[in-house]
Amino acid sequence: MADLETRPAPTSRRGAALPSLRLDPAILGALGALVLLFVFNAAFTPNFLTVQTLNVILTQVATIVIVATGMTLVIATGGIDLSVGALMAISGAVAPLIFMHPALAGGLGVTLAFVVPVLVAGLFGLFNGTLITKFGLQPFIATLVLFIAGRGVAQALTNGNLQVFNNPAFQFIGMGRVFGIPFQVLLMFAVVAFFAWVMRRTVFGRHVLAVGGNEGAARLAGVPVTRVKLAVYGIVALLSGLAGLIVIAINSSADANQVGLNMELNAIAAVAVGGTALTGGRASVGGTLVGALLLQLIGFTLLAKGVPQSAALVVQAAIILIAVYLQRRKA
Numbered sequence: 001m002a003d004l005e006t007r008p009a010p011t012s013r014r015g016a017a018l019p020s021l022r023l024d025p026a027i028l029g030a031l032g033a034l035v036l037l038f039v040f041n042a043a044f045t046p047n048f049l050t051v052q053t054l055n056v057i058l059t060q061v062a063t064i065v066i067v068a069t070g071m072t073l074v075i076a077t078g079g080i081d082l083s084v085g086a087l088m089a090i091s092g093a094v095a096p097l098i099f100m101h102p103a104l105a106g107g108l109g110v111t112l113a114f115v116v117p118v119l120v121a122g123l124f125g126l127f128n129g130t131l132i133t134k135f136g137l138q139p140f141i142a143t144l145v146l147f148i149a150g151r152g153v154a155q156a157l158t159n160g161n162l163q164v165f166n167n168p169a170f171q172f173i174g175m176g177r178v179f180g181i182p183f184q185v186l187l188m189f190a191v192v193a194f195f196a197w198v199m200r201r202t203v204f205g206r207h208v209l210a211v212g213g214n215e216g217a218a219r220l221a222g223v224p225v226t227r228v229k230l231a232v233y234g235i236v237a238l239l240s241g242l243a244g245l246i247v248i249a250i251n252s253s254a255d256a257n258q259v260g261l262n263m264e265l266n267a268i269a270a271v272a273v274g275g276t277a278l279t280g281g282r283a284s285v286g287g288t289l290v291g292a293l294l295l296q297l298i299g300f301t302l303l304a305k306g307v308p309q310s311a312a313l314v315v316q317a318a319i320i321l322i323a324v325y326l327q328r329r330k331a
Contacts, residue, residue: 027275027287030323034294037301045304055182059250061296062188063088063243065289067263068270069195070236072288075271076199077229078212078280079132079139081236084267086150087124088244088260091117093154095245096163096254099170110169118241124150125237129230147264154256163254174249184246191239196285208232212280269295269316273323295319 041048067084074081094117099109124146131142176183199205207228210218219225240260248254274291275284295316302312 027284027290029326030273030275030287030290030294034290034297037294037297041297041301041304045301051180055185057296057300058185059182061292062184063246064263064266064270065188065292066191066239066243067236068267068288068292069191069285070239071267072271072276072283072285073195073208073232074236075276075278076208076212076280076283077232078215079229079232080143080268081128081233082140082143082264083124083128083146083150084236084240085260085263086146086154087121087237087240088247088263089151089154089256090124090157091121091241091244092248092254092259093157093256094120095170095248096165097157099167100163100165107169110167113170114173114245117245118238121241121244122234122238125234126230128237129233132233133226133229151256158254158256160256165252171249171252174246192285192289199283199285204228204231209281209283269320272320278324
């Protein structure tokens with residue numbers, strides 16, 4: 001995985017910043033741990049090497065990876081987004097209101113239910129970005145506003161009621177399969193591949209890293225800092241909206257109280273374990289995928305060996321602590 005990490009590179013002779021690729025020890029450690037856990041389970045966990053088990057692991061981590069991919073970009077700029085879980089709840093509340101409306105029955109309603117909720121979430125992401133760029137609020141505080149109020153918005157949209165539905169066309173995003181592979185898993189890999197390419201190959205990716213590396217220097221160098229920040233908060237919101245649709249499609253219901261609960265913590269943990277610097281300036285979308293899979297497989301392994309859920313959470317927290325400590329030593 002030669003493209004595991006993307007970071008700002010020394011300036012070339014022509015003055016253009018070129019991305020350099022390095023295999024970060026933290027990412028290699030996470031990848032090595034993931035391989036070891038996979039081999040351990042293959043040898044000692046019954047029925048681990050079955051399509052069903054692997055599909056279960058991947059589907060359980062798909063929404064985390066999708067949100068964490070956007071979170072990787074936000075953290076790469078030196079920010080953070082605590083509102084992703086609330087945005088999932090808003091998206092999940094809006095979709096059933098559309099395709100269950102009598103005037104939008106049929107294909108039009110389903111199509112709008114895929115598009116409108118994601119765009120609504122994206123607008124809330126731009127709201128976060130505006131608070132940060134125009135009003136100078138710290139990202140932690142700015143996104144805390146929607147972390148608190150967003151779930152209230154979702155509850156207000158649904159009057160606090162659980163929305164139960166049965167719509168196979170809409171639920172394909174969470175329960176459909178393509179050649180036997182869950183569609184949400186294919187969606188997860190597509191999102192990871194696209195944003196890994198964005199960070200590796202595009203000017204926007206370089207600007208994201210430049211803003212996180214040194215915002216003042218980036219501004220002096222002509223990087224559109226405000227637009228970059230607005231874009232990354234918009235992107236993570238759009239991906240959160242998409243993840244919200246997947247969750248309600250799987251559950252055949254939208255619960256504003258439960259959709260996206262603790263997602264912000266899971267996404268940040270995946271980013272940290274995956275090797276992205278929490279201080280900004282260095283990002284690894286591929287590493288985020290590895291980090292999320294590692295945390296998921298640790299939980300699976302411990303539960304498969306009869307370790308209580310409470311102990312599994314402690315182990316996962318220790319893994320996150322080690323990953324952050326290694327980043328501090330490197331910095």
